[in-house]
Amino acid sequence: MAFGLLSPYNWALDGLSSGLLQRDPELALVGFHTLFNGLGVILVLPFAGHFARLIERLFPEDESSIVRHLNTNLQKDTVQALAAVHRALSECMLRLLSGLTTYLESGHEDTLVALLPDVQSAMATVETYLLKVHTTEEVGPINDAHLEVLHAVAHLKLLLEQCEEPEKRALYVESNEARQVALQAFGTVAGSLSDDTAMEAAESTSLAEGFDALSEKIRAARHRVLMIAATGTQAVAETEARLESLRWLEELGSHVRRVHVHLQRFPAATGMRVGTDRAALTASQAS
Numbered sequence: 001m002a003f004g005l006l007s008p009y010n011w012a013l014d015g016l017s018s019g020l021l022q023r024d025p026e027l028a029l030v031g032f033h034t035l036f037n038g039l040g041v042i043l044v045l046p047f048a049g050h051f052a053r054l055i056e057r058l059f060p061e062d063e064s065s066i067v068r069h070l071n072t073n074l075q076k077d078t079v080q081a082l083a084a085v086h087r088a089l090s091e092c093m094l095r096l097l098s099g100l101t102t103y104l105e106s107g108h109e110d111t112l113v114a115l116l117p118d119v120q121s122a123m124a125t126v127e128t129y130l131l132k133v134h135t136t137e138e139v140g141p142i143n144d145a146h147l148e149v150l151h152a153v154a155h156l157k158l159l160l161e162q163c164e165e166p167e168k169r170a171l172y173v174e175s176n177e178a179r180q181v182a183l184q185a186f187g188t189v190a191g192s193l194s195d196d197t198a199m200e201a202a203e204s205t206s207l208a209e210g211f212d213a214l215s216e217k218i219r220a221a222r223h224r225v226l227m228i229a230a231t232g233t234q235a236v237a238e239t240e241a242r243l244e245s246l247r248w249l250e251e252l253g254s255h256v257r258r259v260h261v262h263l264q265r266f267p268a269a270t271g272m273r274v275g276t277d278r279a280a281l282t283a284s285q286a287s
Contacts, residue, residue, distance in 0.1 A: 001036075001039075001040075002036050005032075005035070005036065005039075006032070009031075009032050009035065013028055013031070065122075066088055066091045066092055066095070066118060066119070066122035067088050067122050067125045067126065067129075069084045069087050069088060070084050070085065070088055070125065070126070070129045071084065072129075072132075075129070075132045075133055078133060078134065078135055078136075078142055078146070079142060079145070081129075081133045082133065082142075082145050082146055082149050082266070085126055085129065085130060085133070085149050085153075086149060086152075086263060086266050088122060088125075088126050089126065089149070089152050089153065089156060089259075089263060090193045090263060091122075092119050092122050092123060092126075092156060092160075093156060093159075093189075093193055093256075093259055093260070093263070094190055094193050094194065095115050095118065095119055096112075096115070096119060096156075096159060096160065096163060097186050097189065097190045097193075097256070098111070098115070098190070099111045099112030099113075099114075099115050099116075099163070100112060100163070100186060100252065101183060101186055101187070101190075103169070103172075104173065104179045104182060104183055104186075105179075105183065107172040109169045109170075112163060112169065113169070116160075116163060116164060119160060120160065120164070123153075123156065123157060123160060126153065127153065130149070130150070130153070133146070144265075145266050148262045148263070148265045148266045149262070149266060151258070151262040152259050152262035152263050152266075155255050155258040155259045155262065156255070156259050158255050159252065159255035159256060159259060162248065162251055162252055162255065168248050171241070171244055171245035171248045172245065173245045173246065173248070173249045175217065175218070175221035175246065175249075177217050177220075177221070178214065178217040178218050178221050178246065178249060179249070181210070181213050181214045181217045182214050182249055182252070182253060184210060185207070185210040185211055185213075185214055185253065185256070185257075186256060188207055188210055189207070189256055189257075189260045192207075192260065192264070193260070193263065207257075207260070211253055211257045214249075214250075214253045215250065215253070218246050218249060218250050218253075221246055222243060222246050225239060225242045225243055225246070226239075226243075
């Protein structure tokens with residue numbers, strides 16, 4: 001197309017100003033380049049949507065993958081890389097909470113067991129990805145954000161361990177009150193993680209009260225179990241199993257709470273929303 005336009009362009013240019021091509025060849029070249037690019041846009045633009053759909057069909061994005069956002073090209077940009085990890089960790093957490101909620105509601109662990117391999121694989125990928133993400137500053141918002149992500153990874157791994165062990169998954173919590181409070185607290189965390197804006201605006205006091213209430217219910221349930229054991233009407237094995245179920249729920253609550261705290265602090269540490277660009281973060285750090 002470009003070669004085909006050269007002769008008509010030269011004729012038109014000579015008609016507008018005789019000898020312009022010889023007097024100012026650079027201007028003539030710039031004019032031709034601009035004309036060619038403009039025509040290219042006009043001709044291609046109507047087909048852009050069809051082309052985009054073709055590319056999406058040829059190279060579909062795996063929306064089911066937890067780590068689909070961990071682009072290796074982002075590892076050179078610490079902020080964007082950490083934001084991608086934050087998103088992956090949030091999705092891991094949401095999946096675990098979904099399985100745990102089903103289990104605490106029904107006592108059936110099938111949903112929880114089915115999602116564990118994906119979460120395990122995602123966590124391994126996240127850890128490998130983080131090995132190539134480095135913070136150059138010893139202090140500052142970027143370093144704080146990096147530390148929050150690392151803390152979240154540590155507690156999420158501990159939470160995953162609680163879900164992985166079959167003997168612990170089999171401990172259906174006998175205290176209905178404790179389970180209901182846990183479900184409410186877990187639901188609040190899930191709602192916060194599902195929405196970046198909600199996470200940034202989440203009331204830490206309200207969430208803390210929810211988990212404090214869970215601890216109180218567990219202590220009350222533990223006291224009841226021990227009171228029954230003291231009467232001698234309950235076998236030692238049964239007492240141990242009931243106490244272990246409460247201990248398991250207590251550990252779940254502790255790790256869920258800590259993961260959420262660190263994920264919530266990530267945007268707070270940067271002073272920006274999740275996914276902030278590097279320039280904005282640098283400006284925030286300078287101020």
